[in-house]
Amino acid sequence: MRSKSVASVAAVALATVVALTGCVSAEPPAAAHASAPSQTAKPTPTVASAPSVRVPTTCDALVPRDAANAAAATPVLPSTPRRSPLPVAYADDRVGALSCEWKADVAADWPDTSIVGITVIPDVTKAAFDEVRNGSISSLVRPGKYGADSYTLCEFGGYGTACSFSELANGYAVVGSIFRVGKQEDSTVSAANDALFDRVHAVAASLAPPAARWEPASASIRGASTCDDLATIRQITAVFPGTDPNEYRSEGGEDAYSTLSTAQAVGSYYCVLAGSDGTWSLQLAVLPGGASYVHTAEQSRADLASVQSIAGVGDSASYFPTTGTLDIVAGNGWVQLESKGAPLDKIKAMAATVLTNLGYAG
Structure with missing residues (x-):
């Protein structure tokens, strides 16, 4: 995906700003409790009927509200973005991603309100990660502080200021973004993006491995790639x-x-x-x-x-x-x-x- 303007940064390189699926909390499964032996037949295990979040943390653990407010430079609230009613728009959910978003005005959308977004995705390949990085305008990309598979990107323009960070960490891809409406001091937004990156990285780097991806109990239709x-x-x-x-x-x-x-x-x-x-x-x-x-x-x-x-x-x-x-x-x-x-x-x-x-x- 290429980044050409503030609009395209928010729509493409900062994909979480406009394509997140809401702030979904995923708690790790509770430990099973031992029970006394029984002579009754064991029940058939329940098979999940739909995909679920595979990232063992929550939006609040990744970014507490005060940190989201600081990133946006204004008070924000958790929000559920408007998404296209198109099957492929739900692919992130299907793989079990954790998607979080906060907006200054939950009734508005980009570019009319400030937005903070985080997506944590299991099982992303390095090839997929590099394809997005290499498709961004090279002059906007800065190496991240968390190894070769991390970087930040900022663009400043008429709609506002947009910055993002991306990394592969501990079996997950982490993508975060900030969009602030109106003219902002470039260095201030970039510093806020770095601070948000530090906070999210600290959580992502300690996550347990993702659970197995959900698949239907009975055969599904085939997929497509062309x-x-x-x-x-x-x-x-x-x-x-x-x-x-x-x-x-x-x-x-x-x-x-x-x-x-x-x-x-x-x-x-x-x-x-x-x-x-x-x-x-x-x-x-x-x-x-x-x-x-x-x-x-x-x-x-x-x-x-x-x-x-x-x-x-x-x-x-x-x-x-x-x-x-x-x-x-x-x-x-x-x-x-x-x-x-x-x-x-x-x-x-x-x-x-x-x-x-x-x-x-x-």
């Missing part, structure tokens, strides 16, 4: 005939919704195509094991009142006619198609192809 995994050009033109489609956006680089390639780790992907004559567009997306996020994502939609239940597609499906969005729960996964202006029968036909390609057997 648009062809979802639908080939030939399959798309069979439903949307006329002109060959061009793929113009997909998960990765500046168009990534996930942090540090978490989408790739769980087989989540999206792509957007359009007919070369400009008469239609199509967005395809998948998140294996992401069925539990569908309801949450749909509740955030402005057009929720228009939702329609669609029978005969996947295990269940919801259709939003305003945007031409079809959300599908299938094989423990979340599949989404969107084609504004296209008739529902075309979207359903395309969905049948995508589900088959992802190995859904019904």
Whole structure:
């Protein structure tokens, strides 16, 4: 992901500012208590029905409120950011990341309010970490004080001042960010970013290893890493005939919704195509094991009142006619198609192809 301006720093290099999933507390599991022997049959162990946070700490332990206030240079409150109701936007959650955010005005968003964000992600590869670092403007990157796999980045501009820090520590990737509205003294914000980094690093460096990543008890649909995994050009033109489609956006680089390639780790992907004559567009997306996020994502939609239940597609499906969005729960996964202006029968036909390609057997 490249950093080109204050806007892109907050939207890309400082991804936690605008893409965090809220301040989620994850307590380590309580120790089991011994019990007297029993002649009754042992109960079947309960299998978790959805992904959970795998980072054994909490947002308050990482950044107490007074530290968040100091970082933002104004009083802040924990907040749940507005997120795109797109499967790949939940990839960080799917890998069990701990995401925390504090805002000066919880009703506002970047760039209209000061924000502090922290994300701690298990199992991030060095390759994914380096890809983001190398995609940032080199003149803005400063080596961090915690080894070769740590760095900070600041950019100052018209919207405000944005700084971030990133590191690989103890089996986790840690990404933090500060955005202060308005003109700020550059060195002051940079120093606040360093102080926040020191505090978060001290906690992250002592964390226990992450728990195993949740996977469905029964088989899920396959993931995708290319648009062809979802639908080939030939399959798309069979439903949307006329002109060959061009793929113009997909998960990765500046168009990534996930942090540090978490989408790739769980087989989540999206792509957007359009007919070369400009008469239609199509967005395809998948998140294996992401069925539990569908309801949450749909509740955030402005057009929720228009939702329609669609029978005969996947295990269940919801259709939003305003945007031409079809959300599908299938094989423990979340599949989404969107084609504004296209008739529902075309979207359903395309969905049948995508589900088959992802190995859904019904």
